[in-house]
Amino acid sequence: MRILIVEDDSNVRSFLQNAMKALRRSVKIETATNGADGLKMARRQEYDLIITDYHMPKLTGLDLTFTLRQEGCTIPIVVVSADPDTETDAIVAGSSLFLHKPVSLENLRYMLDMFGL
Template identity: 85%
Template sequence: MRILIIEDDSNVRSFLQNAMKALRRGVKIETAANGADGLKMARRQWYDLIITDYHMPKMSGFDVTLALRQDGYTMPIVVVSADPDTEADALMAGASLFLHKPVSLENLRYMLDMMGL
């Protein structure tokens, strides 16, 4: 399984990366520190799952999700944010799921199980 994590906060990015490795053995994870770089990576390489922050420099997770959906990408995209007001927008842009920060290991396990990953 290949996962792309797009997150500008290095601590959160590291947590998500380590958590996903702990939950799924053999997972291949790539990361991007902003939405613009993440979008480029998603367009170059297929991922089984994308996890993106909502608020980021250069390009938001909303914009990344919307761009990928408009391009016809169908992989699950999970948007995370500490701002509960962004949930409806993220889902409207095409996010498969919205998780509230702080994200827990249990939230991630549930997400993976729910998506069959």
């Protein structure tokens, strides 16, 4: 299983990486620190799941999600944000799931089980 984590906050990015590895030992994780780099990576490599922050420099998680969906990407994309007002926008843009920050290990376990990963 391959996961792309797009998150500009190094602490959150590190937590997500470590949590995913704890939940699924064989997972391969790649990261990007902004939406523009995340978009480039998603276009070049196939992933089973993309987890993206909503608020980021260069390209927001909303823009990343919308662009990938417009390009025909059908894999699960999970948007995370501390701002609950962004949930509806994320779902409308095509996210498969919205998680509120701080994200817990239980939220991530639920997400992986939900997508059969």
